[in-house]
Amino acid sequence: MTVLVKVAARIRARGLGVGFAGVLLSAMLLVGCSEEEPPEAEAPLAEQTDTGAMGEVLPSLPVTLECPVPVADPLVIEDIVLEPAEQALAEAPAPAAQIPKLSIIIDDIGHNREAGERVIALPGPVALAIMPFTRNAQALAQLAAAAGKPVMLHLPMENMAGLAIGEGGLNTQMERAGFDAQLQASLNAFSPIQGVNNHMGSKLTADRERMDWLMARLGERKLFFVDSRTTKDTQAAFAAQAKGVASVSRDIFLDNQRNDIDLEREFKLVLARARKQGSAVLIGHPYPETLRFLERRLPELEAKEGVRLVSVQTLLSRAQ
Ligand SMILES: [Zn+2]
Structure with missing residues (x-):
């Protein structure tokens, strides 16, 4: 699991996009779960700051990755659900x-x-x-x-x-x-x-x-x-x-x-x-x-x- 998360984090750091990394991470988590890996206490990503698609520093994500992935996992929600909204925000005119x-x-x-x-x-x-x-x-x-x-x-x-x-x-x-x-x-x-x-x-x-x-x-x-x-x-x-x-x-x-x-x-x-x-x-x-x-x-x-x-x-x- 740690390796999988690090791979996803590396993809994000290379600017391939939060969404892509999130999808990949989720896919990897699913694979990991289907293989019934034992859950890990905490992912190293939780202690890191991350670099977003625009190069800005994003705050550390207070997340514990466990398997099976809880539905309300904040990392997964942010990567998969919120990313399109962020994209839409970036394209929309700035609020008044x-x-x-x-x-x-x-x-x-x-x-x-x-x-x-x-x-x-x-x-x-x-x-x-x-x-x-x-x-x-x-x-x-x-x-x-x-x-x-x-x-x-x-x-x-x-x-x-x-x-x-x-x-x-x-x-x-x-x-x-x-x-x-x-x-x-x-x-x-x-x-x-x-x-x-x-x-x-x-x-x-x-x-x-x-x-x-x-x-x-x-x-x-x-x-x-x-x-x-x-x-x-x-x-x-x-x-x-x-x-x-x-x-x-x-x-x-x-x-x-x-x-x-x-x-x-x-x-x-x-x-x-x-x-x-x-x-x-x-x-x-x-x-x-x-x-x-x-x-x-x-x-x-x-x-x-x-x-x-x-x-x-x-x-x-x-x-x-
Ligand atoms: Zn005057």
């Missing part, structure tokens, strides 16, 4: 949970109607982050929602550089009443709004107290938050978690440089991040170069890169 996911948000929408409509026309659930009190905010929010695109408020927040942030902005000098009033006005500036992310905000997002105020309101309205991560000191995601607000953080900015080489480099970077983490969040802006790039790259994304474009809501439960 295993396909790397990419979510894209385009910020700073609302000033330019045509650019906004080009974002809405992009394939897949690309989110529009619309600035409050901009001329085309309401029209684009409605068009985007009708097209099934996620719609977010792109909320202006104070930055370290002192750059103008536009109407509806929040800053670190505001006391709670003024902060709340400004926030509610921005949240009411257009509809529908499903979530919020920050425009700039390298100063305000580091202010934990005001992030707590923000998240308290978003929690009441059942809105999600995407931390654009404009500073490494951001407290936004921590505040969101503390208030039970669903959130996720930006991984890569697509278009800090707007030429094809840099766009492609950042895009490759976010795809690599998605493959490594399982998912990633990309933020871009409605520049003509960015829109041309996405119009070219998104239709082929899953077929060419094996990464699936998903809505940002899909990634909200992701650990920060």
Whole structure:
């Protein structure tokens, strides 16, 4: 018996296939049994790791080979019954949970109607982050929602550089009443709004107290938050978690440089991040170069890169 098992193990190690080895082993066991060999206590295979057809190391099989072979012998079941299922699994497309996911948000929408409509026309659930009190905010929010695109408020927040942030902005000098009033006005500036992310905000997002105020309101309205991560000191995601607000953080900015080489480099970077983490969040802006790039790259994304474009809501439960 020991010899028979070793022969089968050798065949498996030579890559002839688990199934073939299993069938041979079973045939040999049957022959062995018909010859009424005395049963052996334990096969040496039980202590080995094995090499599968793809070269991966398989775990040791906790099996005792006896003769006659019990019907429920795990080795025989695995070799003969499960092998076709494994084969089928290898041929089937990967389960949805295993396909790397990419979510894209385009910020700073609302000033330019045509650019906004080009974002809405992009394939897949690309989110529009619309600035409050901009001329085309309401029209684009409605068009985007009708097209099934996620719609977010792109909320202006104070930055370290002192750059103008536009109407509806929040800053670190505001006391709670003024902060709340400004926030509610921005949240009411257009509809529908499903979530919020920050425009700039390298100063305000580091202010934990005001992030707590923000998240308290978003929690009441059942809105999600995407931390654009404009500073490494951001407290936004921590505040969101503390208030039970669903959130996720930006991984890569697509278009800090707007030429094809840099766009492609950042895009490759976010795809690599998605493959490594399982998912990633990309933020871009409605520049003509960015829109041309996405119009070219998104239709082929899953077929060419094996990464699936998903809505940002899909990634909200992701650990920060
Ligand atoms: Zn912005």
